[in-house]
Amino acid sequence: MRVLITATALIAALFIGSANAQNKDMANKETAIFAGGCFWCVESDFDHVPGVLETVSGYIGGTSENPTYKDHGYAKHLEAVQITYDPAVISYETMLDIFWHSVDPTDGGGQFCDRGHSYTTAIFAQDAGQRKVAEASKAALQGMVKDAIVTPVRDAAAFWPAEEYHQNYHAKKPLRYKFYRSRCGRDRQVERLWGDMARLGIPKS
Numbered sequence: 001m002r003v004l005i006t007a008t009a010l011i012a013a014l015f016i017g018s019a020n021a022q023n024k025d026m027a028n029k030e031t032a033i034f035a036g037g038c039f040w041c042v043e044s045d046f047d048h049v050p051g052v053l054e055t056v057s058g059y060i061g062g063t064s065e066n067p068t069y070k071d072h073g074y075a076k077h078l079e080a081v082q083i084t085y086d087p088a089v090i091s092y093e094t095m096l097d098i099f100w101h102s103v104d105p106t107d108g109g110g111q112f113c114d115r116g117h118s119y120t121t122a123i124f125a126q127d128a129g130q131r132k133v134a135e136a137s138k139a140a141l142q143g144m145v146k147d148a149i150v151t152p153v154r155d156a157a158a159f160w161p162a163e164e165y166h167q168n169y170h171a172k173k174p175l176r177y178k179f180y181r182s183r184c185g186r187d188r189q190v191e192r193l194w195g196d197m198a199r200l201g202i203p204k205s
Contacts (some may be wrong), residue, residue: 029053032095033060033124033156035080036103037111040177041186042081044170045102048203049114051089056082057169058161061126065162071081073118080124082159088130092130096137101200104193105138106147113184124156133157145193 012029024105036042040058046052059067062077101120103111110119112202123138127129134153142149161167172176181187 008085010060028086028088029084030092031126032085032092032099032130033080033126033159034095034099035060035078035120035122035124036082036099036135037079037114037119037121037186038047038180038184039081039166040081040160040169041181042099042102043168043176043201044181045202046098047083047168047170049085049090049095049098049201050203052083052085054084056159056161057080058159060159061154065158065160069163070167071158075117076117077160078118078120078122079162080159082161092133093137094180096134098201099123100137100141101194101197103151104189105141105149105151106145106193109151112186112189113135119144121151123151123153124159125153126156 034042034046043055043057046055058080059072059077062072062075062155064071064075064077067075067077083095105121108120110116111121123134125134131153138149138151138153165172187199192202
């Protein structure tokens with residue numbers, strides 16, 4: 001009986017310790033939500049950034065619930081990526097710098113070959129702290145480009161994950177993804193806009 005009780009107590013202690021460690025890990029994670037045109041590309045860019053733990057493609061900012069790829073545009077959702085990251089490794093300010101230099105924030109009609117509202121850029125702030133940092137980052141950026149920065153900083157709304165076949169598309173369908181990205185002119189336009197700072201902080205894949 002004593003052995004059984006001891007074993008049971010040990011298992012319980014291990015379970016509690018594991019749960020506490022898991023809760024601690026969760027407490028150390030933060031999220032950012034960026035809309036930067038095609039979510040395949042935003043996801044691919046941030047998947048290569050040290051400190052990023054997870055990326056999820058999805059829809060945000062519209063008027064409907066449970067949007068899908070077929071109907072999200074009708075309800076004014078944007079394609080976006082929810083990024084989970086470790087703030088001990090990378091700051092929100094650095095995440096913003098990487099985002100700005102991987103898109104064209106002066107284009108209010110979409111991004112690159114993808115046109116329309118659902119492909120426009122936006123930063124979705126999770127709280128007042130993120131909004132303050134994002135607004136300051138945007139103001140500092142304005143002096144670096146000739147045209148107006150039109151990317152809005154919006155309050156985060158419900159984020160709806162996209163269909164499974166969209167998740168990690170760059171890894172699932174690498175040839176199709178690379179062909180699409182090249183034909184869309186994303187990297188060429190970013191390089192024209194930002195020069196040596198293009199895709200700042202994104203390691204070459």
